Amino acid sequence: MAGVTGRLIRCWCRRAVWGSLKVPALHLHVSKTAMEASQEDFENAMNQVKLLKEDPGNEVKLKLYALYKQATEGSCNTPRPGVFDLINKAKWEAWNALGNLPKETARQNYVDLVSGLSSSSDSSSQGKPEADQKQAGYKTVVMTSEDSITKIMLNRPAKKNALTEQMYQEIILALEAASKDDSAITVLTGNGDYYSSGNDLTNFTNIPPDGVEAKAKNSAILLRDFVGSFIDFPKPLVAVVNGPAVGISVTILGLFDLVYATDRATFHTPFSHLGQTPEGCSSYTFPKIMGPAKAAEMLIFGKKLTAGEACAQGLVTEVFPDSTFQKEVWTRLKAYSKLPQNALRISKQIIRSQEKEKLHAINAKESSILQERWLSSECMNAIMNFFSQKAKL
Numbered sequence: 056m057a058g059v060t061g062r063l064i065r066c067w068c069r070r071a072v073w074g075s076l077k078v079p080a081l082h083l084h085v086s087k088t089a090m091e092a093s094q095e096d097f098e099n100a101m102n103q104v105k106l107l108k109e110d111p112g113n114e115v116k117l118k119l120y121a122l123y124k125q126a127t128e129g130s131c132n133t134p135r136p137g138v139f140d141l142i143n144k145a146k147w148e149a150w151n152a153l154g155n156l157p158k159e160t161a162r163q164n165y166v167d168l169v170s171g172l173s174s175s176s177d178s179s180s181q182g183k184p185e186a187d188q189k190q191a192g193y194k195t196v197v198m199t200s201e202d203s204i205t206k207i208m209l210n211r212p213a214k215k216n217a218l219t220e221q222m223y224q225e226i227i228l229a230l231e232a233a234s235k236d237d238s239a240i241t242v243l244t245g246n247g248d249y250y251s252s253g254n255d256l257t258n259f260t261n262i263p264p265d266g267v268e269a270k271a272k273n274s275a276i277l278l279r280d281f282v283g284s285f286i287d288f289p290k291p292l293v294a295v296v297n298g299p300a301v302g303i304s305v306t307i308l309g310l311f312d313l314v315y316a317t318d319r320a321t322f323h324t325p326f327s328h329l330g331q332t333p334e335g336c337s338s339y340t341f342p343k344i345m346g347p348a349k350a351a352e353m354l355i356f357g358k359k360l361t362a363g364e365a366c367a368q369g370l371v372t373e374v375f376p377d378s379t380f381q382k383e384v385w386t387r388l389k390a391y392s393k394l395p396q397n398a399l400r401i402s403k404q405i406i407r408s409q410e411k412e413k414l415h416a417i418n419a420k421e422s423s424i425l426q427e428r429w430l431s432s433e434c435m436n437a438i439m440n441f442f443s444q445k446a447k448l
């Protein structure tokens with residue numbers, strides 16, 4: 056890692072601003088997957104799709120289409136179809152949502168997705184029960200359903216569940232799947248000692264051939280879609296905050312219906328330190344939840360809150376001792392999940408519908424401001440600092 060980091064920093068130091076960066080020097084994949092699918096694996100997977108015993112459903116088919124296009128042609132490069140061209144628009148949106156995902160990663164994801172589909176179609180034909188089944192096709196999150204609760208667990212514990220571009224995309228897909236499944240409640244949580252350390256800063260290092268401006272533009276679209284899927288989520292959404300939370304994993308808490316936290320959790324949004332600005336609709340939800348003065352201390356000055364402070368300020372619903380956290384929270388959620396599902400959903404929607412449009416407008420504005428910020432020297436220097444600190448270790 057230190058070698059790659061060193062190369063990365065030398066690349067940046069040779070140039071004053073991102074806008075002038077030449078692509079080949081910066082087209083680095085800091086965390087390359089250990090396994091990469093070969094062309095042969097890819098072709099086998101394409102053949103396997105034709106042999107699937109069960110129709111995987113439109114959502115998975117769209118994901119397969121998008122990954123196939125990305126793996127064979129790269130980033131989406133065609134104009135958006137018209138609003139009435141519904142099928143092609145859905146296909147285009149699925150492809151475009153992959154942003155700058157490298158071709159090799161798309162190929163690997165395609166192979167993994169097909170292999171998951173094949174094994175789940177095999178196992179369902181062997182009569183495996185649906186309950187607590189792991190949903191296939193995700194690499195960075197684990198999605199399970201049990202007791203009318205769908206759990207989406209961030210699964211990069213070694214990186215403190217920092218959110219890669221692939222992870223943002225998988226969370227969007229997981230939320231969409233959860234919105235349509237038969238669960239009453241959806242939970243987001245983290246694996247390991249952290250809930251999430253926020254945006255993975257290596258997202259800044261993988262600059263595509265079309266340059267950093269295009270990267271910033273696509274990232275702003277990804278961010279807007281990611282936050283949009285929380286705004287639009289139709290069922291009760293619960294954050295089970297199993298440890299410290301940073302950045303975007305904190306700001307989107309304002310869009311959840313319940314936030315349960317271990318007393319080990321902390322809440323930290325170091326945006327100014329990173330030359331960045333608030334997202335996740337927090338510029339609106341935080342002042343509303345905790346009042347403008349407390350929101351400013353967090354969002355502008357990066358004050359870190361303990362779980363108790365976050366609860367006192369209304370961002371967290373309830374704090375539990377770490378030793379009994381999982382047991383108490385899941386007992387509570389299992390009881391809630393037995394309530395009449397339609398009533399739960401409709402009540403949530405009445406509350407959310409009052410400001411949905413406003414939230415989307417705020418999300419669009421925050422994303423577009425960040426698009427500019429990512430190109431600033433303040434942001435560039437902060438990211439360089441993070442990597443130079445790591446290189447010193």
Ligand SMILES: CCCCCCCCCCC/C=C/C(=O)SCCNC(=O)CCNC(=O)[C@H](O)C(C)(C)COP(=O)(O)OP(=O)(O)OC[C@H]1O[C@@H](n2cnc3c(N)ncnc32)[C@H](O)[C@@H]1OP(=O)(O)O
Nearest residue numbers: 214215217252253254255256257258271274278302303429
């Ligand atoms: C051109 C523009 C492209 C932009 C694309 C953006 C897309 C949408 C963006 C939405 C906006 C979001 C904003 C935010 O979320 S801001 C917050 C960002 N997060 C941080 O600044 C946290 C950085 N990490 C840390 O400060 C520490 O790692 C932390 C305090 C979380 C933990 O410290 P600790 O000492 O306990 O552990 P380590 O540092 O050793 O961590 C273990 C390994 O995990 C790696 N790690 C952790 N967090 C991140 C991260 N956020 N990004 C990248 N890597 C992370 C850490 O480096 C260690 O890795 P190694 O084992 O390889 O050293």
